[in-house]
Amino acid sequence: MAEPRPGLALRFQRRFLAARPLRSLPWPELEQSLRTAPDSALLADILHKLESTAAEPLDELYEALADVLKEEEESTHCYKNYLLPSGDCVSLCESTALISGGTTGLLTWEAALHLAQWALQNPGLFRGRTVLELGSGIGFTGIAICRSCQPRTFIFSDCHPRVLRQLGENLQLNGLTPEGVTCSIQTESQGQELEGQNCHTPKVIVAELDWGSVTEKQLLALRADIVIAADVVYDPEIILALIGMLQKLSTSRADRKAPEVFIASTIRNPDTYQLFQAELDKAGIRWQVIPAHSSCHFLYDEQPDVTILQLFI
Ligand SMILES: C[S@@+](CC[C@H](N)C(=O)[O-])C[C@H]1O[C@@H](n2cnc3c(N)ncnc32)[C@H](O)[C@@H]1O
Numbered sequence: 425m426a427e428p429r430p431g432l433a434l435r436f437q438r439r440f441l442a443a444r445p446l447r448s449l450p451w452p453e454l455e456q457s458l459r460t461a462p463d464s465a466l467l468a469d470i471l472h473k474l475e476s477t478a479a480e481p482l483d484e485l486y487e488a489l490a491d492v493l494k495e496e497e498e499s500t501h502c503y504k505n506y507l508l509p510s511g512d513c514v515s516l517c518e519s520t521a522l523i524s525g526g527t528t529g530l531l532t533w534e535a536a537l538h539l540a541q542w543a544l545q546n547p548g549l550f551r552g553r554t555v556l557e558l559g560s561g562i563g564f565t566g567i568a569i570c571r572s573c574q575p576r577t578f579i580f581s582d583c584h585p586r587v588l589r590q591l592g593e594n595l596q597l598n599g600l601t602p603e604g605v606t607c608s609i610q611t612e613s614q615g616q617e618l619e620g621q622n623c624h625t626p627k628v629i630v631a632e633l634d635w636g637s638v639t640e641k642q643l644l645a646l647r648a649d650i651v652i653a654a655d656v657v658y659d660p661e662i663i664l665a666l667i668g669m670l671q672k673l674s675t676s677r678a679d680r681k682a683p684e685v686f687i688a689s690t691i692r693n694p695d696t697y698q699l700f701q702a703e704l705d706k707a708g709i710r711w712q713v714i715p716a717h718s719s720c721h722f723l724y725d726e727q728p729d730v731t732i733l734q735l736f737i
Contacts, residue, residue, distance in 0.1 A: 432457060432466065435693055437473040446484055447534070450692045451522040452658035459526065488522050504532070506564065506722055509544060514567045516594050528655075529561040529587035535655040536561065537722040538730040539688035540568040542714065547573040549650060549684070555579065556648035556683070558635070558666070559656040561587060563594045570600060570626045578626050579646055581633035592630055602630040635662075635669035643673050648683045657689040657700045667703050674709075674737035685735040686714065697731075710736040 432453055439449045457466060467489060500521065506514045519530035543550060543565065550573035557566050560580040570578050580595070580602075582588055595602050631646070651673065657663055674682055691697045704711050714732040 431469075433469040433473045436470045439692075440485065446488060447522065448690070448692060449485075449488075450658070451488070452528045452655065453693070453696070455523045455526070455528045456659035456662060501530075506532075506537075506568070508568060508572060509721060510572060512571055514564060514571065515597055516562055516564060516567075517590060517597065518562060525584075525586040527584045527587055529559070529582060529584050530590055532562065532564040533655040533690065534720070535688040535690045535730050536565045538720050539652060539654040539686070539732065540565045541721050542686075542688070542732055543569050543652070544572050549573075550575045552576050553649040554647055556646055556651045557581060558633070558651065558653040558669075559583075560591060561654075563591045563598075565652065565654055567595070567598050567600065570628065571598075575626045577629065579629045579631055579648065581631040583632065583634035585632075588630060588632060595628060595630070600626075600628045602628045635665040638669060638672065640672045640675055643669075647680065648673075649681075651683045651685045652687070654688040655690055656687065658692065658696060660696065660699055663696070663700050663703055667700075667707050667709070670709060670735065670737050671707055682737050685737055686732055687735065688730055688732045691729045691731060701733075704735065712736075 432450060435450050435453075454466075454470075471486075471489065501517055501519050504516050504518050506516070508514065516532065518532060519525075522528065522531065524530050550569055553575055554577040555566075555569065555575045556579045558581055560566055560582050563580060566578050566580050569575060580591055582591065592602060633642075651670075653666075656666055670685065673685075689697060689700075701711065711733045714734055720730075
């Protein structure tokens with residue numbers, strides 16, 4: 425019989441005791457838990473578990489947890505620069521807190537770095553095509569692809585208003601002018617206009633897209649050839665919404681070929697990841713693991729456990 429899934433506090437404790445980097449702790453799951461049921465007892469339990477260990481808890485860990493508690497307060501931010509293999513630079517304004525404004529979307533996660541590296545090694549997949557990114561966050565992967573892979577159109581999407589605002593600012597910072605910041609989904613006729621775009625200057629769109637509420641018609645209007653996402657598999661509820669959306673994407677294709685789908689995930693909790701694979705199987709979505717590079721060009725220290733799955737919808 426499979427072991428029951430350890431609680432969130434226990435997973436914090438295990439990672440902490442194993443001296444894993446602070447970022448590899450299950451912050452997105454914590455965000456999701458607090459979003460569905462604000463619960464200071466959970467935070468107290470996490471602190472208790474960490475304090476009851478022989479180890480001395482890190483100050484930064486307290487600070488990160490404190491950020492969660494006072495998340496409505498002004499979050500601090502910084503500017504980060506990521507050097508692309510071409511020597512070009514992606515500059516982003518990012519939050520210094522792992523969770524701020526009620527979201528984990530205000531900083532760049534390792535899976536986004538790995539996905540960008542893989543994309544830059546496979547530019548032919550993106551050249552001249554319409555790319556839809558789900559849960560884009562503040563834009564690193566998409567900006568790197570726009571700079572290096574010559575897509576015809578790149579559609580950044582997310583559901584969180586603050587993330588969308590920061591994403592818009594980061595696009596401007598990198599010389600990309602979105603068609604309509606936080607535009608909702610376009611109409612089909614607007615989508616058709618995208619077809620004539622020049623490959624060398626990608627058309628950039630920012631779409632407010634929530635997997636839970638987006639309709640098949642709205643997805644069809646986007647006319648995506650390829651769909652990508654990084655670090656969007658971290659909570660059972662999110663997983664179900666994501667798979668529901670992928671099913672809508674597959675039924676919305678009408679006469680078009682189904683988009684190719686690639687999802688990069690940091691495996692923080694193997695149970696959550698297995699649940700994702702089991703739910704894909706249940707939904708009849710075939711998948712295969714894309715062999716990943718063991719090291720990431722954009723990461724200089726510890727390499728997290730990131731996997732890219734190709735889904736056949
Ligand atoms: C852990 S962050 C990853 C951000 C970025 N892809 C990265 O890897 O740096 C997860 C992102 O998914 C977005 N997200 C979560 N649930 C969503 C939903 N139901 N619809 C659309 N986006 C969602 C969040 O707003 C957040 O930006």
